[in-house]
Amino acid sequence: IPGGDATGQDTTAVRPHAVAAVLRNITFTQERYDSFIELQEKLHQNVCRKRTLVAIGTHDLDTISGPFTYTAKPPGDIRFKPLNQAKEYTAQELMSLYKTDSHLRHYLHIIEDEPLYPVIYDSNGIVLSLPPIINGDHSKISLNTKNVFIECTATDLTKAKIVLDMMVTMFCEYCEEPFTKETLSADFINRKVGISESTEQIAQLLTKMCLRSEVMSDGEQIEVEIPPTRSDVIHACDIMEDAAMAYGFNNIPRTTPRTYTVASQLPLNKLSELLRQDLAAAGFTEALTFALCSQEDIADKLLKNISETRACHISNPKTAEFQVARTTLLSGLLKTVAANRKMPLPLRLFEISDVVLKDETKDVGARNNRRLCAVYYNKSPGFEVIHGLMDRVMQLLEVKPGQGNGYHIQAADDSTFFPGRCAEIFARGKSIGRLGVLHPDVINRFELTMPCSALDIDIEPFL
Template sequence: MPTVTLNRKVFEKLIEKKLPIEKLKDRISMIGTDLEDITDEEISVEIFPNRPDMLSEQGFARAFKTFIGQAKGLSKYDIKSSGEKVIIDKSLQDVRPFTACAIVRNLDLDDEKIREIIQIQEKLHVTYGRNRKKVAIGIYPLEKIKLPITFKAEKPEDIIFQPLEGEKEIDANEILEQHDTGKKYAHLLEGKKKFPVFRDANNKILSMPPIINSHDVGKVDLNTKEVFIECSGFDFDVLHLALNMIITALADMGASVESMILEYSDKKKITPDLTPRKMKIDLDYVNKILGTNLGDKELKENLEKMGYGYEKGEVLIPAYRADILHQVDLIEDIAIAFGYENFEEIIPNVATTGQANSFEQFKEKVTNILVGLGYLETKTYCITNHQHQTYQMNFNAETIKLANSISEEFDTLRYWMIPSLLDVLASNKHQEYPQNLFEAGQVFKKGGTETGVLENSRLGVVICQNDADYTKIRQVLDLILNFLELKYEVVKEDHPSFIKGRCARIKAKGKKIAYVGEINPKVLSNFELDMPVAAFELNLTELFKLID
């Protein structure tokens, strides 16, 4: 989740109040943002992904100001019509079909404001814009552009311009191959025959979204007074929301915003449009979910505290709010306004009967037997190492491998338990013997389930001491199976991890449920163990089915 660093002075000026630090900390966390750090100069907060509108000083302050009662309800913005046009060509259809645009004038920029604008743009790109895939934002000094603007798709070789921070004019393909930013975002245009491009009335290239702006007209500086802003992508509503988040922030900086006419091939649109969206709210439903007893007046107050308007059962949703899909989203904001700290706890009297999982209970009974025998339970990871499960055990198996583990040591799901236990023995060679251990854990192999992976719970038991042998480990296995009153047979069957002639398979009701034997010294030496080990591995899932 993104963390933004806000200028505390700018923030305090915007909310028109200086709060004591403790109060500030408390309110920041109770509005639904995670405070990371606060100093005299800066406030670092983590903004949850549902509130991209709070990623700027202005957006954050706007929400905060109503929350602490410094303002209430919808913020009003005056948007004039510029009458200027953006022509959107249908060649963009399969490339990047939509844009939402605006003109902003009377910017009184300083270094701080430029930093703020860059931060809004960057944070929106990363979060709501999904790394420019969903939304790419361009801001251009209007002074260097001749209106109207055309947005269309062109062949890469026809798109020739000097990219931002580039040395010379190159074509679009070269940008994707050579320019750092071009290389970084090239995947977003992969497979496209034509690339999107904004041109002005003089046919000058503004940018090639979502990749890069032009060096000439794509950069705002201290002299910039007026800008043209565009958001491009695949869903008009999403772009319009992003645009609204930016222009409301700029308006809060003191600039004036003007709308533009977007001439699509089949329709006309005017952006930005800050008319609030309306949603019905059911007061009974609100009170039912929250366990509150709010009246219409309190509902209105709480909504206004969160920057909404409210008229007769309808909520007016600010045009920069991207997270209101259902009235439950409003209910959460009502709860925040009401104060999460003000909900008292209630234990309801709901008659239900507790029911433990029967397999888990069975597992507990079996492991209790081992504890009674003086065995120590270990707890190892299900994610382990392929070599370790197979090669080191002198054994071949098709384990379930992970596609993308960030650690080479942990690349596969556990196929069987004994290697995990041998690992524990190997890391405890300096500890007192005997070391008699057990663990019931999940093992994985291919099988006919919904996912194609079959999971079983297996019990591994090891005896590690001077005189560990077949008899000793068989006695333990026999004891468990006899307690369960299971009829079983012991069949000689060699296994490469065990000493030849000292390994057996346990069969019950036609199912093979366990291996038991003395571990092959070759395996012990692979684990650098110098104490004999006798072990068994019992399939508890299978066993449970047999005795059920």
């Protein structure tokens, strides 16, 4: 179904996705028909989240003609006779009509404030439905319907496919050509789970899990029927997992692995833990801050340009506080200081955690970088305290002062730090970070009032 046409508008802003299917040569009885309608209502309430994620429309295919067009139009431009009504209404009039309807009034809020309403037309301009509110009366299904057209409009494409699959699979059995079944072997389940059950016993285990199963004529293969409610079953391993649950995980015999391995901590994590203990011993308190933050936190508040930060942006942030992955630990520590301004001075905080930086050489376009950051907040800047902490860290890392394989600092310009009070740190010939007194504008932007010194270094080169 196209997402727009020459006369309508793109549906992206209101309800972006649509999927459809056809059930051919179906035979309805009153019981099957009632079940078909009830299934839609059940799905609307649970998987569809009261039609906000997905709305289902079912139509008699023989009363309409394709191709069908999914578009969006102003409510005053949409006119049709809705289900079980005697005359035509505009979509705007329908909103007023259904305000008092005990069933439909609960769904009006989904689109009523939108400038454009989603609508589905057939090739003759007949309205099939005004999702997610009501179907058209022209294409309503009855006991005599032989071919059913099912359309699902949605804000979530995955949920739309799941709902459509459920609708089709649950009623495909009433078509002339019903659905097919899948097979797998008992040996596959025995090997993967670590048991040795007969084919018949495994078929019983799967049936117990509501996966109706029968042993095939060869005695090895098992025919398994997957109900439409199990949209999670996409591979034989999913069936194997159900067999393991039915058998009981606690009943699976314990075995010794055939390979001998000794677990050990990652060197980077080991180094981080050792440094944490010694920084705490030096009188600094550890903080753990969020890995996501706002663009302001890592750019504007630190007097930086966001384009220079190499930050990874979240494509659909839910709040302004979680727009990007942090590129520095400093902003998180300063926010922690701001939240603890009532605590006695001085405040000494540190954090050893990962930041995320863009890196085109990596398959995901980014990499983690383990950093150490510490701040000292008091009535005086305390640069000597932060400098002493850096010397202690280098002593712990067994890096001696000096050029070459040692460490040294030299004056540097950085907009985050006070002019003339910033130094770049070099160790073993590489720049590993900076220390200095923070710029007064940075202090003010984090709603602080006292001077603050900071140390920010990369600890990965010391592995």
